[in-house]
Amino acid sequence: MTERSFRDEVLAMVRRVPEGKVVSYGAVASLLGAPRAARGVGRALGTLPPDTDVPWWRVVNRNGEISIKGAPGLPALQRSLLAAEGVRPGPGGRISWTRFGWRGPEGGE
DNA sequence: ATAATGACTGAAT
DNA sequence: AATTCAGCCATTA
Numbered sequence: 001m002t003e004r005s006f007r008d009e010v011l012a013m014v015r016r017v018p019e020g021k022v023v024s025y026g027a028v029a030s031l032l033g034a035p036r037a038a039r040g041v042g043r044a045l046g047t048l049p050p051d052t053d054v055p056w057w058r059v060v061n062r063n064g065e066i067s068i069k070g071a072p073g074l075p076a077l078q079r080s081l082l083a084a085e086g087v088r089p090g091p092g093g094r095i096s097w098t099r100f101g102w103r104g105p106e107g108g109e
Numbered sequence: 110a111t112a113a114t115g116a117c118t119g120a121a122t
Numbered sequence: 123a124a125t126t127c128a129g130c131c132a133t134t135a
Contacts, residue, residue, distance in 0.1 A: 005132090005133090006131085006132055006133085007132080007133080010132095024117085024118095025116075025117050025118085026117065026118060026119095029117085029131085034131075034132090036117095036118085036129085036130050036131065037117090037130075037131045037132065038117040038118060038130085038131080039114095039115065039116090039117045039118085039130070039131050039132075040117090040130090040131045040132040040133080041116085041117080041131090041132090042115065042116040042117060043114085043115060043116075043117095043131085043132060043133065044116090044132080044133090045116055046115070046116055047133090056116080059116075060116090061116080061117065061118085062117075062118065062119090066116085067116050067117075068116045069115075069116060070115095070116065074116085075116095078116095
């Protein structure tokens with residue numbers, strides 16, 4: 001069978017994140033069976049084309065903050081997309097895992 | 110095959 | 123609680 005690159009698995013997993021929910025890089029890595037590959041997840045999302053159907057904006061770092069460091073406008077775009085889904089950072093500027101954290105495919109979508 | 114890079118994380122300060 | 127350090131991983135040159 002075709003070896004599915006780690007990148008493809010990451011994209012497939014992120015595609016399952018329901019609207020209005022967020023997940024951390026480490027969580028995605030964990031769901032893929034590689035709990036220490038958080039960076040690999042970030043890298044995978046970094047290769048996404050601007051017209052992708054993958055909801056990359058639903059992935060944030062463990063603190064519930066935007067962790068993008070690429071183009072200057074991307075962080076703002078992510079905040080905007082999240083806000084459009086009802087995901088808003090709390091008083092501290094962090095997104096609450098209790099309210100918006102996605103538990104994974106088995107945790108209930 | 111080795112070295113460098115980066116949308117990460119946990120532990121130590 | 124906030125910041126700093128060092129480890130970990132997949133991918134690219």
